[in-house]
Amino acid sequence: MTVQHAGAVAPSQSLAVRAFDSSRLEAFCATAEFDRPTLVLDVDRVEAQYHALKAGLGHADIHYAVKANPHPAILGRLVRLGAHFDAASRGEIEMCLAQGAQPHQISYGNTIKRVVDIAWAHQAGITLFAADAEEELEKIAEHAPGAQVYIRVIVEVSMADWPLTRKFGCDRDTALRLLDTAKALGLDPVGFSFHVGSQTRKAEMWRPTLDAVGQLWADAKAAGHELTMLNIGGGFPAFYGEEIQAPTDYAAGVMAMVTERFGHVPRVMAEPGRGLVAEAGMIVAEVVLTSKKSDRDLHRWVYLSIGRFSGLAETEGEAIRYQFVTPHDGEATGPCIVAGPSCDSADVLYEKRPMQLPLALKAGDRVLIRNTGAYTSTYSSVCFNGFPPLEAVAI
Template sequence: MNATFADFSAALAVSYQPVTRTSTRIEDYIRAHEFGRPTLVLDIDAVEAQYTALKAGLGRADIHYAVKANPAREIIERLVNLGSHFDAASRGEIELCLSLGARPETISFGNTVKRPADIAFAHASGITLYAADAEEELEKIAAHAPGAEVYIRLIVEASGADWPLTRKFGTSRDKALALMGLARELGLRPVGLSFHVGSQTRDPAMWESTLDQVAAIWIEARDAGFALDLLNIGGGFPAFYGEDIPHPTLYAAAVMDRVAARFPGVPRVMAEPGRGLVAEAGMIAAEVLLVSRKSDDDLCRWVYLDIGKFSGLAETMDEAIRYQFATDRDHEGTGPCILAGPSCDSADVLYEKRPVAMPLGLKAGDRIIIRNCGAYTSSYSSVGFNGFPPLDVVVM
């Protein structure tokens, strides 16, 4: 029997209270070392702790780590040893996982937009599970991975996530069944449905309307004679960026309770956490390059860092993900600052609509620690925009 959210609350002897989490271990490491360029410091033990916490709440659901969040070899190796499965977006990610010991049957090819040659490569490597949301994609899979299992990705309405993933991926309700029918005609095995609730969904209650939408299609498909046995609930598990979120075990158990209520007896459930698994296991060591005011009566100072949108902090786009910062001057009074990256591109401004409180004495050369940014930073960092090197990664 699956443990429920209530079981976990009791077992952990905690009420459903948010926790605040930052790793002093990584901060101590950064303060004890010099870095000549922006560097992401990863604590692989923290990844393991988070995996174990999420797994405890997810119960029988398989974790397929979304490799795109952070493809560091040490993370993949540790997760292979822990028995994790993987969600790969490309041939490169598949090769990485295989080279580090992941078995092909634990890897799903979850991108709905794939190159035919990469499908053929995955098929030849023994990968049997693929995502699709369009006719052409099913035709490609049928041609290059004949007989494969496919799940249909659904478009779902925005749930209130901080980093929504609506629109680009998924098919709408009126096409889902037709795609499953086509998959069957093409000799594929349409085994289930997938969706993504939106990245950084801070409250498990925000899953409810999405799960309702998916359950309605699941029932329609079952009534139409499709024997679905796989529900892929995607990612969305949150990381701590300063706003309260539940403990990962409680969060995952609360999601699974809601899944169980709507999909009773579904044989296979898979979850694809990326951010929720690795964000809190990494911090970036960065440096202030310049503090200035544009005029003498400016209320806000401009703080230019040696890292920006093109060297790892792409998720500051629209100020969607708001990182937390630590400096050696955090005992000083603070004032509002506009934060910007170092490149000669005026789009490289991190936070302006909502300025960030920074110490009044902050100056060029000061170290800045950017907390809980182990997800979607090194993988977003450009190769060398403006000649700045990509974000370095070190493992403690």
């Protein structure tokens, strides 16, 4: 198998880290035998990326967004590195605790929580909760009395490849009112959170969001609120083929803009998910079928052993374009529609913008899918069409 390294990678320090670690992963994946699609994780690569991000983030704490990949080897390594965690559910909190994280290192960042889970988290020692609605604050006040809360605000302008607008956050006026509500309910409103949208490729793209939240921060202080915490969320990018800014430059760029607008904030939280783990993972899959629908068909169809429901959910809207490594790289290519193996017509990965893949590709060929450490194993369905969930192994 010809194993090629990423071509147009971002400059500076990330290049060295990426080249070293992707070669180790690719070498392993090129020969390892698996009887089903498998995500292979290089946890050393996660550690390298943690240090690279931390070098730019300065005094900000990294709260790893566990939803990106809760593999015990990743959580365990991050605990040893002193990371903090952003958990979306009781299940994620339990996974962090099981790896040795302390409750004070875990924030419960989902703005939509069941009361039984709030009560459970409170008794487990979790003290920091997110909210974006009055009713959520009432639930927290009743089941985690006196807890610290931060208010998540809407991001109006997202330049992300995978935006997280609409569903989360509240507008400026609501955010200010919720600070008052939290206080009245006996909670401790410490600050705000936002998310610029996942896969925001350059630090500069954060500017409109930081401007808006900076103004809100100033308004809240003018209204008498003593804010001590700013949660800047995730958005840190991974390499999928389009140029991204290197992690330390990126994080330092974001923090410089934060300082310009907010001054010194005692507690800054950053919640990278994708940016921390995506490049540490590679999926080993195979071609199940290649075909043409007619003699006139300009495209080949390439059906893989993995699809939208078995780990590649982020191909929705063709938002994330993964890079494939095949045994025929370097040979003649043609436009291919890439699809998954299930009996569901939505299980088509790339059709609007077909992929250029080797024409020699055929059933049984191994396909490696680069930089798939984030939002793959966690998105895979349990047994849709009888296909097992994506297996994940750490090397």
